[in-house]
Amino acid sequence: MSEDKFNYVLRLADHAMILSERLSQWCGKGPALEEDMALTNVALDLIGQARLWYAYAAELEGKGRTEDDLAFLRDAHDFHNFLLLEQPNGNYADTLMRQFLFDTWHYHYLQALKQSTDQQIAAIAEKSLKEVTYHLRRSSDLVVRLGDGTDLSQQMMQTALEELWRFTGEMFMDDEIDTAMHAAGIAPLPSDLKAAWDAHLADVMHAATLRLPDANSWMQKGGKQGVHTEHMGYLLAEMQFLQRAYPGAQW
Amino acid sequence: MVASAMGHVLNPPVSTSQIWQWLAEVSDPEIPVISVTDLGIIRAVEWQEGECVITITPTYSGCPAMDVIAEEIGKTLQAHGIKPPSIVYQLSPAWSTDWMTEAGKQKLSGYGIAPPQQQVVDISSIQRYREVQPAIACPQCGSVDTQLVSQFGSTACKALYKCKACLEPFDYFKPH
Numbered sequence: 001m002s003e004d005k006f007n008y009v010l011r012l013a014d015h016a017m018i019l020s021e022r023l024s025q026w027c028g029k030g031p032a033l034e035e036d037m038a039l040t041n042v043a044l045d046l047i048g049q050a051r052l053w054y055a056y057a058a059e060l061e062g063k064g065r066t067e068d069d070l071a072f073l074r075d076a077h078d079f080h081n082f083l084l085l086e087q088p089n090g091n092y093a094d095t096l097m098r099q100f101l102f103d104t105w106h107y108h109y110l111q112a113l114k115q116s117t118d119q120q121i122a123a124i125a126e127k128s129l130k131e132v133t134y135h136l137r138r139s140s141d142l143v144v145r146l147g148d149g150t151d152l153s154q155q156m157m158q159t160a161l162e163e164l165w166r167f168t169g170e171m172f173m174d175d176e177i178d179t180a181m182h183a184a185g186i187a188p189l190p191s192d193l194k195a196a197w198d199a200h201l202a203d204v205m206h207a208a209t210l211r212l213p214d215a216n217s218w219m220q221k222g223g224k225q226g227v228h229t230e231h232m233g234y235l236l237a238e239m240q241f242l243q244r245a246y247p248g249a250q251w
Numbered sequence: 252m253v254a255s256a257m258g259h260v261l262n263p264p265v266s267t268s269q270i271w272q273w274l275a276e277v278s279d280p281e282i283p284v285i286s287v288t289d290l291g292i293i294r295a296v297e298w299q300e301g302e303c304v305i306t307i308t309p310t311y312s313g314c315p316a317m318d319v320i321a322e323e324i325g326k327t328l329q330a331h332g333i334k335p336p337s338i339v340y341q342l343s344p345a346w347s348t349d350w351m352t353e354a355g356k357q358k359l360s361g362y363g364i365a366p367p368q369q370q371v372v373d374i375s376s377i378q379r380y381r382e383v384q385p386a387i388a389c390p391q392c393g394s395v396d397t398q399l400v401s402q403f404g405s406t407a408c409k410a411l412y413k414c415k416a417c418l419e420p421f422d423y424f425k426p427h
Contacts, residue, residue, distance in 0.1 A: 034401035034411075041403040048313025052342070123343035127312060130345055130427055138402050 004180045006060045007080065008187065009121070010070070011177075011224055013053030014081035017071055019102060020046035021239050022089055031092050038138065042099070045131040052124045072243035076232045083223040084167035086232045093146065093156035097164055100139040100204070105171045107136045108196045112188035121186060140204050147208025158210050169219025172197070177224075265333060267296045270303065277327050280319045281406050284362040287320055289355025291348075294341055303328065303336035308346045310427070311407040348427045359424055360390045365412065367426040387423050389414035397421075 023043035030036025054067035084102060089095045110132055113125035146153040172194040174182075181187035198215075205212050222228065242249055274296070275288045287293055287307075295306040305324060309317050317340075325335035348367035356366035368385050386395035394416035401411040409422045 034403070037401060037403045041407055044313035044407055045311060046313070048309075048311060052312060119343075127309070127342045127345045131312060134402075134425075 002060065004177050005118075005186065006057055008177050008181050009053055009057040009060060011080040012124075013050050013057055013070065014079045015085055015102075015106075016046040016050035016053060018079065018081040018235065019085040019099075020044075020050060021235060022085065022087075023095075023099075025089055026095065035092070039095070042135050042138075045128075045135070049124070049128045049131070052127070056120050056124065068243070072240045076228050076236055077226040079228065079232065079236070080224050080226060082167065082170055083220055083229055084164060084170070086223070086229060086235055087164065087167065088231055090160070090163075091156060093153070093160040094163065096139060096142055096146065097157060097160035099135070100143045101164060101168055101201075103132065103136040103139045104197050104200050105193070106132050108193045108200075109188065109190075112193065116187060117185035140200075143204055143210075144208045147205070147210045154209060157208065161205075161210055162213055165213040166218065166220045170221045170223055173219075173221055173224075175224060265331075267298065270296050270305075270328070270333070273327055273331055274305075274324065277320070277323050280316045280323070282359070282362070282364065284358045285355045287324070289352045289358065291350025291352065291355075292320070292346060303333060304339060305336045306339045306341050308341050308344075310346050314407050316406075346427070348424065363390050363421060364409070365390050365421055365423040367424045387412055389417060389419065390421055391419045392417040399423075 020043045023039045023046070026036065026039045027043075028036065030039055050071070051067055054070045058065050058067055058070060082102070084098060087094075087098060107129070110125045110129040114122055114129065116122040116125065143157065147157045148154070149157075172190045174189050174191050178187065178190055182189045201212065220229075271288065271293075274293055275286045277287045279285050279287060279290055290310070292307050292310060293305065294308050295304075297304045297306075307317070307321065307324075321338045324338065328334075328336055351367065359366045365387050368387070387397050388395050389397050389412075392414060394414055396415045397412050398415060399410060400413050400420065403409075404411040404422050408424055408427065410425050411420060412423045413420045
């Protein structure tokens with residue numbers, strides 16, 4: 001049970017950490033100053049949330065590992081983030097669509113997680129939710145503006161949605177850790193959140209004049225279990241370089 | 252760790268209300284015109300077995316100012332002859348700009364940052380459609396003919412606006 005809980009909290013940490021890393025890669029390269037600031041601010045919120053989750057995971061594990069050890073000294077198969085989050089930034093439509101698909105999940109997931117019987121998990125969820133609400137408002141608004149924008153922006157948003165769609169199914173698949181956490185009152189069952197996610201997506205896509213892909217199409221999975229896409233190794237190579245090359249370096 | 256008996260010797264009996272007054276001298280490192288008490292992030296000041304314990308709630312999860320604030324609090328108390336307090340971080344209830352003092356809001360405005368409106372954003376709502384937003388007054392000229400330029404600004408807690416009357420850009424402290 002305690003090992004399940006440790007692995008469960010690590011998933012939450014890894015989602016926030018990996019997306020934060022991807023967003024940070026836009027720093028200084030955003031298509032407009034406002035967008036550059038927005039992506040890096042969202043990345044900052046997510047890294048703050050990742051730190052809270054990693055610190056709690058380290059405490060649950062009780063083996064003396066720190067939040068930094070968990071972020072910088074694990075290999076790809078020990079990361080449990082969704083495959084969606086490690087996907088390359090692509091063009092701005094890809095980045096924005098990835099953000100919107102995740103923000104919608106994140107918002108509903110944290111809403112449910114606030115009710116956790118674990119007080120620390122509930123507190124981190126409550127804190128994070130305020131920030132994530134702002135993220136979701138922003139990404140929903142931009143999906144509508146660019147979807148219902150020019151012919152080119154609409155086509156790019158539609159392509160991004162279709163490319164990323166196969167990575168969305170994983171967010172709602174329950175595995176043994178989810179089931180154990182749900183039984184203990186610690187976390188919601190991912191499959192229970194699908195209806196709320198679908199509803200918000202349908203609403204936004206309609207306003208954005210984008211077509212939702214087939215709900216029953218084949219979905220990729222494995223991120224939560226540590227089986228990643230080929231992009232993960234490259235991402236970690238960059239993110240972990242300093243601690244791998246200069247173990248224990250500090251500033 | 253100093254033994255509690257030692258702690259009593261080191262710490263003259265100073266009331267917690269005195270400590271609150273000293274904390275009012277500790278500025279936010281990113282917005283130096285307001286103090287940590289104005290910001291509403293100090294949740295409790297207590298004496299526990301001769302040790303001063305200060306409970307702080309973070310503003311934003313990733314706000315880099317939090318570590319600096321804890322350090323500054325330690326220095327300030329030390330300057331008044333109190334050994335550095337232990338800082339407890341409390342996440343719940345989550346910090347809200349509604350906890351900011353009226354004096355703090357006025358200081359923000361005088362500094363050129365529009366203070367947060369109360370309860371503007373109903374955070375239970377995820378409607379993307381712009382609700383009727385209360386007008387944000389320009390801290391320079393007072394006009395409410397203002398416009399959002401960027402949802403994020405120079406720090407995690409601010410958005411960027413511009414005034415269409417005096418044409419000056421300004422920061423808006425986001426309601427949170």
